[in-house]
Each structure stands twice: as C-alpha cells, then as structure tokens.
Amino acid sequence: MPKFLKNAVGKVNTTLGFFTLTVVLFWLKTYIAYKTEFTLGVKGAVQEFLLILNPFPTAIVLLGIALYFRGRLKYWLLMTLDAIQTTWLFANILYYREFSDFMSAGVIKSSGAASNNLGTSLGQIIHWTDFLVYADVLLLILLLAFKVIRIDPRPFKVRYAATLTMIGVALFAVDLGMSEHDRSDLLTRTFDNNYIVKYLGLNTYAGYSFYQTEKESATRAQASSSDMKSVLAYLKKNQADENIKYFGKAKGKNVFVIHLESFQQFMIDYKSDGKEVTPTLNKFYHDKHTLSFDNFYHQVAQGKTSDAEMMMENSLFGLPTGSAMTQYGTSNTFQAAPAILAQKGYTTAAFHGDVASFWNRDNAYKSWGYNYFFYSAYYKEKANYTIGYGLKDKIFFKDSVKYIEQLPQPFYAKLITLTNHYPYTLDKENQTIAKTKTGDSTVDGYVQTARYLDQSFAEFVSYLKKAGLYKNSMLVLYGDHYGISNNHRSAIAQLLGKKSVNNADLAQFQKVPFMIHADGIEGGVNHTYGGEIDALPTIFDLLGIKNKGYVQFGTDLLSKDHNQTVAFRNGDFVSPQYTKVGSTVYDTKTSQKLENMTAKQKETIKQMQNHVTTQLSLSDRVIQGDLLRFYTPKGFKKVNVADYSYKVNKTLESLKDVQAQKKTSLLHQRKGKTSEGLYKTDAPELTDDSSSESSSSSSAE
Structure with a gap:
C-alpha cells in the first residue's frame, strides 16, 4: 500500500478522522443536491459561497453529538445521525420534484390533503438515482463492518467535542451574518423557503419550519369558536x-x-x-x-x-x-x-x-x-x-x-x-x-x-x-x-x-x-x-x-x-382630518403638527385609535387562531386544497377539459384560432428573437 494511502487510512481510523470524513461526505452530497435537484436561484459570488458553506455548521453540530459518547456507540450513533439527515435530504428531493417547494413541519404533521397526497405519486416521481444519497452512509457502514476502517475505542475528550460544536456554531453565526447582510429580514419576513435553504441550509430550514409550526399550532390550539363572537360583533357594528x-x-x-x-x-x-x-x-x-x-x-x-x-x-x-x-x-x-x-x-x-x-x-x-x-x-x-x-x-x-x-x-x-x-x-x-x-x-x-x-x-x-x-x-x-x-x-x-x-x-x-x-x-x-x-x-x-x-x-x-380612518399596520393612521404618526398628531390638510389640542380633538383621536387597534388586533386573531375554520358564510363551500394542482401538465389538461365543457372562452369564441397574433409589443428581446428566427429560416431555405 502506498505511503500516502497508508497515512490517510491511519487518520480515518481515529475518531476525529472518521468524523471529518463523514461530515465531508455529507456536505458533498448535499451540495450536489443543491445544484442538481433544487432551483435555488443562486446569484453572485456571495450566495455561491454561502451555498458551499451552509451544510457544514449543522452537520458539524448534529453529527458532533455522537462524539460525546464512548466506544462503538459513538460510531453507530454517528451513522444513525448521518442516516437521519440523509433521509431528510432524500424526502425533500422527492417533495421538491413534485411541488417545487421544501417539506414543512406542517406537511409532515398532517396527512391526506394537507400533505398533498405525496404518497400516491411516489411511484411516478422517484428515480433510482435518488437512492445514491445513501451511498456514503452505506459505504461507511460496510467499511466499519468489514473492519477496513477500524473503530477507535479510545474516549474522545469532551473538550474536543465541545470545541467542534463551538466551531459549528461559529460557522453558523458567520453564515447567518453574511446571509442577513445579503438578504435583510431573511427569517422575519420569510420570502420563500428556497431563500432559507439557499442561505442557511436544509437542516436549518427544518429547525425553522418546526419552530414556526409549533408556534402557530400553539396559538391555533388556544383558539375556539367563541373567539369568533367578538369578530362578528365588530363586523356587524362596522358594516357598510x-x-x-x-x-x-x-x-x-x-x-x-x-x-x-x-x-x-x-x-x-x-x-x-x-x-x-x-x-x-x-x-x-x-x-x-x-x-x-x-x-x-x-x-x-x-x-x-x-x-x-x-x-x-x-x-x-x-x-x-x-x-x-x-x-x-x-x-x-x-x-x-x-x-x-x-x-x-x-x-x-x-x-x-x-x-x-x-x-x-x-x-x-x-x-x-x-x-x-x-x-x-x-x-x-x-x-x-x-x-x-x-x-x-x-x-x-x-x-x-x-x-x-x-x-x-x-x-x-x-x-x-x-x-x-x-x-x-x-x-x-x-x-x-x-x-x-x-x-x-x-x-x-x-x-x-x-x-x-x-x-x-x-x-x-x-x-x-x-x-x-x-x-x-x-x-x-x-x-x-x-x-x-x-x-x-x-x-x-x-x-x-x-x-x-x-x-x-x-x-x-x-x-x-x-x-x-x-x-x-x-x-x-x-x-x-x-x-x-x-x-x-x-x-x-x-x-x-x-x-x-x-x-x-x-x-x-x-x-x-x-x-375613512385608514389604519397603518404599526397602529398609526390617517384620516381626512388627522394623521397620527407615533405619538404625534398632524393636521392632514396642512401637515402641521397639532399643538395644544382641545378636549374634543383628543377624544376624537382616542376613538380613532381605538378603532384602528381593534381592527388590527381582531384581524390578527382571525389569522393567527385560524378562526375561519369555525365560521362558514351562508352559501359558501369550504375550500379543499386537495382539489387544486398547479403542475403544468395537469393545468393544461384541465384547461382543455373545461373549455370543452363551458364553451365560453375567447379561444372557443374564435373557433380555436388563437388571439396571440393580436398582441403587439415593441419588446426588443422579442424583436431580436424574431429577427434571429427569420434569419434562421432564410438560411434554411
């Protein structure tokens, strides 16, 4: 055996060496999945660097849990943790292929319609190559089982394990800091699950998803049908x-x-x-x-x-x-x-x-x-x-x-x-x-x-x-x-x-x-x-x-x-007479600050503020408590999300079917002749394309 190979095997035969190999292999397959299975919209050097970095922090921290245990247990625990993270990656590859989104805790906790009936379509969306994400886990287990890589029985010092955990935490802090700088309010505004995975990684997304779901579930669980009474009373009083x-x-x-x-x-x-x-x-x-x-x-x-x-x-x-x-x-x-x-x-x-x-x-x-x-x-x-x-x-x-x-x-x-x-x-x-x-x-x-x-x-x-x-x-x-x-x-x-x-x-x-x-x-x-x-x-x-x-x-x-009192989301408001920003009230027409308001003005402002606060808080209660599940307007049929699919092939098939049934579409009125030719645009991109196509046609002729 060549000397360099002997040295490499020797290092892998230590706890730290095997841990490092496991982390690197997990990072590699995750990064490959990012590039080949997901559409994350990475733009620029900073986002590309973060995409490379983000699998490391959570992998080091989570796999590092095994290092606090002794003997063979730490190796098998390491493999178990690796397999769990790999299963999360595998599940998201399948889910993303069907729904162009990542699995959420809500999807996992729910069933049937809420989980989009993923199970019924698994046979159609799964590829044999998807199982390659488990290749490194299986390989490492076989190498251990056949003693190609030997288990290091020596206790791994707790201070070393803690150091690795801290390195993982520090890397996460770097990742989060750079991410927030490149995309402010990343977690508070939550634009898109793709953004969280692109910046912070699939494992961080999992933690964030579970936190959000549990927080929402707690609020939802506390709500009851009686909460709708105050909402309906407000609406009845303020209807127009x-x-x-x-x-x-x-x-x-x-x-x-x-x-x-x-x-x-x-x-x-x-x-x-x-x-x-x-x-x-x-x-x-x-x-x-x-x-x-x-x-x-x-x-x-x-x-x-x-x-x-x-x-x-x-x-x-x-x-x-x-x-x-x-x-x-x-x-x-x-x-x-x-x-x-x-x-x-x-x-x-x-x-x-x-x-x-x-x-x-x-x-x-x-x-x-x-x-x-x-x-x-x-x-x-x-x-x-x-x-x-x-x-x-x-x-x-x-x-x-x-x-x-x-x-x-x-x-x-x-x-x-x-x-x-x-x-x-x-x-x-x-x-x-x-x-x-x-x-x-x-x-x-x-x-x-x-x-x-x-x-x-x-x-x-x-x-x-x-x-x-x-x-x-x-x-x-x-x-x-x-x-x-x-x-x-x-x-x-x-x-x-x-x-x-x-x-x-x-x-x-x-x-x-x-x-x-x-x-x-x-x-x-x-x-x-x-x-x-x-x-x-x-x-x-x-x-x-x-x-x-x-x-x-x-x-x-x-x-x-x-x-006509218009509420802003932060509790400020504007009306034909008064504009309130923070604790200051202005005359709406002149934009001048109102000093030494009369008792009547103060009472009017108070009533307006109460209206705004009530309107905002009741609306929040409806959403955060999911109160509409307790109330259905007369004649309205509750929406069943399982009835909808926005997949391209299903949508195009549905459009054909519904046109044949209803026969009121513009295309049907035009006896199947498209109206696209009626659309005129000076978009230079399309003009360039048309010129290119014309040139190609002329060349072909």
Whole structure:
C-alpha cells in the first residue's frame, strides 16, 4: 500500500478522522443536491459561497453529538445521525420534484390533503438515482463492518467535542451574518423557503419550519369558536351598506386585477424633465369610466407584496411581523375572492413571472381557491427575458395571453407585474426616459421602470380592445406598496418639489393608485380615504355581491357608511382630518403638527385609535387562531386544497377539459384560432428573437 494511502487510512481510523470524513461526505452530497435537484436561484459570488458553506455548521453540530459518547456507540450513533439527515435530504428531493417547494413541519404533521397526497405519486416521481444519497452512509457502514476502517475505542475528550460544536456554531453565526447582510429580514419576513435553504441550509430550514409550526399550532390550539363572537360583533357594528348607484354595475363581467409593483400614487400625472412618466396610466386614471381614488393607501408591513395580496383578496390585514401568506397560507382556512367568485361561476386564475413558491403562493393560492396559477414554469425563459425578480412586464403580459384566451368567461384574473421593483434597474435598450437627478442612485431609476410598466400596460390594454375583452371586463389596478422608502427623505422632497418632508408628508407619500374601470360605470376621481383592506368590498359592490356574512375588515369605498380612518399596520393612521404618526398628531390638510389640542380633538383621536387597534388586533386573531375554520358564510363551500394542482401538465389538461365543457372562452369564441397574433409589443428581446428566427429560416431555405 502506498505511503500516502497508508497515512490517510491511519487518520480515518481515529475518531476525529472518521468524523471529518463523514461530515465531508455529507456536505458533498448535499451540495450536489443543491445544484442538481433544487432551483435555488443562486446569484453572485456571495450566495455561491454561502451555498458551499451552509451544510457544514449543522452537520458539524448534529453529527458532533455522537462524539460525546464512548466506544462503538459513538460510531453507530454517528451513522444513525448521518442516516437521519440523509433521509431528510432524500424526502425533500422527492417533495421538491413534485411541488417545487421544501417539506414543512406542517406537511409532515398532517396527512391526506394537507400533505398533498405525496404518497400516491411516489411511484411516478422517484428515480433510482435518488437512492445514491445513501451511498456514503452505506459505504461507511460496510467499511466499519468489514473492519477496513477500524473503530477507535479510545474516549474522545469532551473538550474536543465541545470545541467542534463551538466551531459549528461559529460557522453558523458567520453564515447567518453574511446571509442577513445579503438578504435583510431573511427569517422575519420569510420570502420563500428556497431563500432559507439557499442561505442557511436544509437542516436549518427544518429547525425553522418546526419552530414556526409549533408556534402557530400553539396559538391555533388556544383558539375556539367563541373567539369568533367578538369578530362578528365588530363586523356587524362596522358594516357598510352597498351603494345602490353602483351595486352590480359590472355584474357578469370578467375581472382583471393588475398588480402594479411598487407603484405609488405620486407618479400619476408626474412629469420628469417636462415629460409624463406614465401617460397611459394617467389617461386610464382620468377616463370617464374609471373610478379613481386619490386618497388610497397601502397598509403593508414586512410582508410587502404578500400583505397587499392578503388584503386585496381577503380583506384581512397582514401580520405585524413576517408574512401571513408564508406562515399561514398553507394551513389556514380562508374565504378569499377567488373561492367566492369560483362558486359564483367565475374561472379564477393568477399570473406571475416568478417561481411558484415565492411568498408561498403555490400553497396560499390553493387555500384561497384559485383554479389556476400560471408562474415561471409556464413561460418561455431566456437570460434577457428576466430582470430582478422575474419576467419583464412586456414579455409577461404578452405570454400570458395564450392562457387568458383559454379561461372560460366570466373569469377573475390577477396579473402581478415585476419590473418596477427595487433597485429599479433596467437594461439600456428598454430605457425610454432619463433618470431623475436627485442624487440618490436608488431613487433615480424609479421613473425608468415606472415608464416601462406604463408601456407594458398600454400594450396589454391594446390587446384587450382588439380581442374584444375590454368592453366585457372590469379592470382593477392597484399599487401594492411604496416603491421609495421613507429612508430617502431628501430624494422624496425633491420629487415632491419640497425643501424637506416631515412625518406627515411621509404618511401621505404612502398613497398608491386604486382604479376600477368598466364600461357603464360613472367614473371620476373619488376623494374618499381608504386602503387596501377596503378593495375587496368595493369590488364586490360593483360585481353585485353582497358583503354581509363574509369576514372582511374593510368596507366599501363607495358606501356612505364607509369609515375613512385608514389604519397603518404599526397602529398609526390617517384620516381626512388627522394623521397620527407615533405619538404625534398632524393636521392632514396642512401637515402641521397639532399643538395644544382641545378636549374634543383628543377624544376624537382616542376613538380613532381605538378603532384602528381593534381592527388590527381582531384581524390578527382571525389569522393567527385560524378562526375561519369555525365560521362558514351562508352559501359558501369550504375550500379543499386537495382539489387544486398547479403542475403544468395537469393545468393544461384541465384547461382543455373545461373549455370543452363551458364553451365560453375567447379561444372557443374564435373557433380555436388563437388571439396571440393580436398582441403587439415593441419588446426588443422579442424583436431580436424574431429577427434571429427569420434569419434562421432564410438560411434554411
């Protein structure tokens, strides 16, 4: 035997050597799985380094438990711990292949529908090569059994074992610190399980998942049906009747909900260097058939976009910390707009040019009752087709048409744009307006991506008109949250044409657009104060759906009974008269701080604060206690998540079947002739592709 091999075997025959070999082999197979089995979206050197690093800390700590034991026991315990971690890896490889997500503690604890019936499809998704993850475990056991590697019977000193544990903990601290620096609020906001695995590793994700599930289970277990009494009493006291003038004006129409990413109200009619930034949206805003609300506020917290979706489709607030969609979207009972409308004859679908698992959409949308969810897997992907968080808006809208035309009418379709997203970068060939010159690099690109969003919407509207969908649809546009945070005070002041801004100005800066357009609606700019929590009751009013009986914490913006005190998630509020930020109250119209308030003013502020606090706390109680499981509105059928699948092949088959049954889709009306040719876009990426294809065809000829 060569000398170097002899030395290597000699080192492996020690406890430390065998432990090191086990850790390295576990790291290697985990890293290979990261690269080959999961789609983690690693970008840049830092994320690649963290992906390499993250299997080590927990492997060292967990496998190191065996080192505190003596003799043969420590070896067999080491193998057992290795096998357990490997089984977790193996299970996630299978689960991810089917659901594009990682197994959660909730899935493990549940069965049947909650576990997505994984067992029934194992035979179809499992590959013989999957068992190779156990190869190192089996090899090490055989090497020990046949004494190729000899067990070191000497006690491993506790201080050495403790040192290795501390090394594992230190490596985890480095991993967590670098991860938080690269992606702030990683654990508190919980964007996506892929992010946690990418940054912190599969074992850390397991621990985090179990912690979250146990915390949620404890809160859920303490809740009872009696908790709904205070919720229903509040809703009865604060309900607002529908507006007779508008009730049912859009009944039977298709509904398009266009999610304007990070788009703020101040951009409407805004000019940069004398040029309108968003001419199409401006025209739409002022259309005689568009109801536009100029005092409409986002009400999100850490959940950002997911909070906005929660409010828009459930009239429930997001949580004070984290994201309700990611924490409760899988397990909770919901009575969301897609389910309500589906039970009233609508086909419901969501469109998004990112991965299905972001914000836990693939699970939350099932709980909300979406018939279909079209995400990145449904769209053609090329390197220059995406930017930031997903598909560029022009390409996204155009490529959504082939699915929209297949939806039986009437339908409810939500399209989530992405390009107007922090840090507001756009490739040069798509830039059609100069940056602003505030000197803030984050802010100055905002007008460029906003202009691109405006152009994308213009192309989509043009298609809807040509296809005959525009007249038969109600279009709802809303900005989900701020695009420019309050940390950019100097730049905000410049954009608003002010020398400086105070907290009251910043509260007003939280306005986002809310527009509802349909032929037959008497439009105009409505000055009513409201927020995202009020969107769903307003939409239902126009569709002729009575809100009474549903648990919705907002009220119809068109109702004379609507309460105009708008709650922010942190307990602050704004109203036509007063704006409260922290302990300071301002006059809303003048933005001046109110000094020496009268007793009457103080009492009014107190009542407003009580209303806001009650509204927020009761909404939290509904979500955290899963209280809707105790209450079902009359005529509503509880959603069964097992009825939904967003796998591409199943969705496409379902679309064919449902079109044949209902025969109301645009494609059916066109006798099977696609409407894709009606869509015109100047997206340079698609123009380049068309030129390349034409060149290829010419060459072939």
